[in-house]
Amino acid sequence: MNAIKRSYRLCSLLLIQILLLFGFYTHVISGSVYDTFLECMSNRNSSDHVSSVIYNPNNSSYISTLQAYIRNKRFNTSSTPKPVIIVTPLHETHVQSTIVCSKNMGMNLRIRSGGHDFEGLSYVSNVTFVLLDMSNLRSISVDIEEETATVQVGATIGELYYNIWKKSKVHAFPAGVCPTVGVGGHISGGGYGVLMRKYGLTVDNIIDATIVDVNGSVFNRTLMGEDLFWAIRGGGGASFGVVLSFKLQLVRVPENVTVFRVSKTLEENATDIVNRWQYVADKIDKDLFVRLNLKPDNTKNTIHASFTAFFLGNPERLVSVMTTGFPELGIQKNDCKSMSWIESELFWSSNVKNPVEILLERSRFSAKFAKRKSDYLQTPIPRDGIESLWRKMLELRVVELVLNPYGGRMSEIGDHETPFPHRAGNIFKIEYSVNWDEEGAVAKGYYLNQTRVLYEFMTPFVSKNPRGAYLNYRDLDIGTGVVGNNSYTDGKVYGEKYFKGNFDRLVKVKTMVDGDNFFTNEQSIPCLTSRRMKMVK
Ligand SMILES: Cc1cc2nc3c(=O)[nH]c(=O)nc-3n(C[C@H](O)[C@H](O)[C@H](O)COP(=O)(O)OP(=O)(O)OC[C@H]3O[C@@H](n4cnc5c(N)ncnc54)[C@H](O)[C@@H]3O)c2cc1C
Ligand SMILES: *[C@@H]1O[C@H](CO)[C@@H](O)[C@H](O)[C@H]1NC(C)=O
Ligand SMILES: *[C@@H]1O[C@H](CO)[C@@H](O)[C@H](O)[C@H]1NC(C)=O
Ligand SMILES: *[C@@H]1O[C@H](CO)[C@@H](O)[C@H](O)[C@H]1NC(C)=O
Ligand SMILES: *[C@@H]1O[C@H](CO)[C@@H](O)[C@H](O)[C@H]1NC(C)=O
Ligand SMILES: *[C@@H]1O[C@H](CO)[C@@H](O)[C@H](O)[C@H]1NC(C)=O
Ligand SMILES: *[C@@H]1O[C@H](CO)[C@@H](O)[C@H](O)[C@H]1NC(C)=O
Ligand SMILES: *[C@@H]1O[C@H](CO)[C@@H](O)[C@H](O)[C@H]1NC(C)=O
Numbered sequence: 294m295n296a297i298k299r300s301y302r303l304c305s306l307l308l309i310q311i312l313l314l315f316g317f318y319t320h321v322i323s324g325s326v327y328d329t330f331l332e333c334m335s336n337r338n339s340s341d342h343v344s345s346v347i348y349n350p351n352n353s354s355y356i357s358t359l360q361a362y363i364r365n366k367r368f369n370t371s372s373t374p375k376p377v378i379i380v381t382p383l384h385e386t387h388v389q390s391t392i393v394c395s396k397n398m399g400m401n402l403r404i405r406s407g408g409h410d411f412e413g414l415s416y417v418s419n420v421t422f423v424l425l426d427m428s429n430l431r432s433i434s435v436d437i438e439e440e441t442a443t444v445q446v447g448a449t450i451g452e453l454y455y456n457i458w459k460k461s462k463v464h465a466f467p468a469g470v471c472p473t474v475g476v477g478g479h480i481s482g483g484g485y486g487v488l489m490r491k492y493g494l495t496v497d498n499i500i501d502a503t504i505v506d507v508n509g510s511v512f513n514r515t516l517m518g519e520d521l522f523w524a525i526r527g528g529g530g531a532s533f534g535v536v537l538s539f540k541l542q543l544v545r546v547p548e549n550v551t552v553f554r555v556s557k558t559l560e561e562n563a564t565d566i567v568n569r570w571q572y573v574a575d576k577i578d579k580d581l582f583v584r585l586n587l588k589p590d591n592t593k594n595t596i597h598a599s600f601t602a603f604f605l606g607n608p609e610r611l612v613s614v615m616t617t618g619f620p621e622l623g624i625q626k627n628d629c630k631s632m633s634w635i636e637s638e639l640f641w642s643s644n645v646k647n648p649v650e651i652l653l654e655r656s657r658f659s660a661k662f663a664k665r666k667s668d669y670l671q672t673p674i675p676r677d678g679i680e681s682l683w684r685k686m687l688e689l690r691v692v693e694l695v696l697n698p699y700g701g702r703m704s705e706i707g708d709h710e711t712p713f714p715h716r717a718g719n720i721f722k723i724e725y726s727v728n729w730d731e732e733g734a735v736a737k738g739y740y741l742n743q744t745r746v747l748y749e750f751m752t753p754f755v756s757k758n759p760r761g762a763y764l765n766y767r768d769l770d771i772g773t774g775v776v777g778n779n780s781y782t783d784g785k786v787y788g789e790k791y792f793k794g795n796f797d798r799l800v801k802v803k804t805m806v807d808g809d810n811f812f813t814n815e816q817s818i819p820c821l822t823s824r825r826m827k828m829v830k
């Protein structure tokens with residue numbers, strides 16, 4: 294706490310200094326931005342051929358480097374703002390220098406690991422910006438004796454899973470489903486997957502991290518202190534520094550797990566079964582995770598309710614758990630498939646028939662135009678509410694909902710233990726999902742509007758004051774701040790949705806470690822006092 298108080302004082306001192314400087318100090322970039330930047334980088338790393346990792350728009354590989362990790366066509370257009378410089382570090386010293394040189398030149402920095410941010414915040418900015426692309430920093434080391442893994446942020450979770458599996462068939466890590474998702478954003482933003490009810494989130498299983506701060510210094514957990522270590526486990530890395538790596542606590546899984554996927558239409562009593570799911574999915578045995586996908590089918594005028602399950606046990610026990618806890622779904626042994634944990638990852642993300650090596654394919658991603666929103670449910674939707682939801686989804690045609698049950702381990706972890714606050718009391722999270730192929734502004738307006746209309750419709754059913762949201766389903770509709778001058782009041786609007794009562798502690802940590810608000814984006818954590826990072830236009 295003393296450190297935090299001291300940092301308040303530090304923050305105000307810095308504010309005064311900046312105000313003093315404001316009148317007569319402006320960032321002048323003489324010559325080209327690139328030359329100045331390259332000079333700064335080279336001065337710091339003269340022995341190193343640093344120019345081979347710095348791209349300007351004239352470099353022939355600038356566009357392919359930029360596009361390699363764009364995962365949403367909405368931000369792949371000619372009018373999408375582009376970085377003046379891209380750096381693809383090979384050493385942590387390149388990261389250190391990039392921070393210092395960008396800051397010296399008053400340029401916004403965007404940090405990209407896997408590029409899956411749903412609003413493109415890791416590689417798009419409306420002010421002059423440098424893109425720090427972490428994809429080359431992706432080493433993974435797994436220590437089965439110690440049951441840990443150390444993974445650099447540029448690795449994908451598919452690579453992480455593959456490397457764990459190579460060493461042990463009975464260890465895993467509780468992260469997401471899509472193998473191309475990047476470790477850097479996924480873990481610093483929370484990160485959940487099918488092991489969530491048993492083991493919690495990614496951030497509940499992190500034991501150390503390394504980060505480069507605003508001054509270019511590298512810290513591990515001991516050196517950064519528990520406040521910052523707390524903040525980067527769910528508060529989003531991008532507000533605090535550049536995370537280089539995480540050390541993970543591996544978890545144990547049986548040699549074989551069991552999965553099933555069954556789908557029901559309205560004619561097959563989907564309404565009753567979905568209604569029932571709300572009362573059991575968060576309370577059932579925590580070895581079991583049953584996701585529910587809801588999809589409108591306008592040609593047949595029905596809803597497809599698809600139940601996909603992951604179970605840490607064999608089919609016999611799964612059938613028994615289902616028969617006792619959720620008989621309405623009528624699961625029998627022949628609905629179930631037994632397989633190794635790594636095969637179950639393929640089952641969820643693609644197809645069990647694929648070779649395991651497919652998890653290593655970084656470019657295996659078919660990008661569409663995409664938008665996501667999120668909500669939390671604390672009381673079940675009444676049956677007539679479910680029926681009105683079906684009518685709304687059929688009217689809107691294009692929005693699908695993905696319902697992920699909580700409970701189990703998620704309810705055992707306190708709301709304040711990590712910045713991720715949506716723990717006990719939440720039955721499930723809703724993901725609103727639309728993907729489309731049609732180019733252009735009209736289609737975009739249409740699809741975005743459909744998600745907003747459904748979100749509005751759901752208001753009476755979902756969490757309130759604040760209406761919860763999941764950081765990793767980044768959604769700029771819930772509020773934004775001014776890049777470089779994020780205010781506490783703007784930040785509180787989206788910050789309390791993502792972090793509830795943890796927002797203020799995140800602000801304190803932010804003020805302590807980045808009082809000048811260098812690490813800024815539309816939804817970054819603000820400093821206590823509104824701070825303006827001096828930036829070139
Ligand atoms: C197809 C798909 C499937 C998904 N499935 C799941 C899922 O199963 N479970 C789940 O929880 N989420 C899921 N997500 C959401 C995903 O977890 C988030 O989008 C996550 O932030 C992506 O991490 P990234 O490194 O790929 O993204 P990026 O776009 O690179 O980064 C996301 C954010 O983190 C910041 N950041 C990235 N790296 C660093 C770093 N090294 N230091 C500091 N800040 C950093 C970025 O600046 C940005 O603000 C999915 C997303 C997609 C597109
Ligand atoms: C790069 O510069 C940093 C800071 O000056 C220094 O610590 C580091 O050793 C340099 N790295 C290389 C590879 O030259
Ligand atoms: C980009 O072009 C400059 C010359 O304009 C060159 O020095 C630099 O090495 C190139 N960068 C990369 C990454 O190829
Ligand atoms: C890119 O090339 C153009 C035309 O040759 C030149 O005017 C411009 O200065 C170059 N930009 C950079 C960043 O090198
Ligand atoms: C982005 O556009 C380029 C063409 O300019 C295309 O090759 C690439 O596949 C696109 N990427 C995404 C994610 O849409
Ligand atoms: C950037 O500016 C464009 C055009 O002004 C706007 O449509 C877009 O929403 C802005 N993006 C962000 C992330 O603020
Ligand atoms: C953290 O870094 C310090 C200084 O480099 C080192 O002494 C310490 O052993 C590190 N801690 C861990 C857990 O690695
Ligand atoms: C796991 O499944 C494989 C293949 O189906 C089987 O050979 C093996 O005996 C199973 N292991 C256990 C512990 O059930």
Ligand SMILES: *[C@@H]1O[C@H](CO)[C@@H](O)[C@H](O)[C@H]1NC(C)=O
Nearest residue numbers: 559560561562563565621623
């Ligand atoms: C739907 O439920 C009714 C009554 O609960 C039952 O009679 C009927 O068989 C069920 N239909 C299907 C397809 O399961």
Ligand SMILES: *[C@@H]1O[C@H](CO)[C@@H](O)[C@H](O)[C@H]1NC(C)=O
Nearest residue numbers: 688689738739741742743746
């Ligand atoms: C959004 O969609 C709703 C329902 O489909 C429609 O009534 C409304 O006019 C649309 N709004 C905009 C701005 O397109």
Ligand SMILES: *[C@@H]1O[C@H](CO)[C@@H](O)[C@H](O)[C@H]1NC(C)=O
Nearest residue numbers: 775777778779780823824825
């Ligand atoms: C920064 O934001 C504060 C509060 O919103 C505002 O009063 C101030 O004028 C802004 N400063 C600049 C330079 O935009």
Ligand SMILES: *[C@@H]1O[C@H](CO)[C@@H](O)[C@H](O)[C@H]1NC(C)=O
Nearest residue numbers: 303506507508805806807808
């Ligand atoms: C960064 O360096 C400045 C100037 O030396 C110092 O005032 C500030 O406290 C440092 N920031 C952190 C987070 O250590």
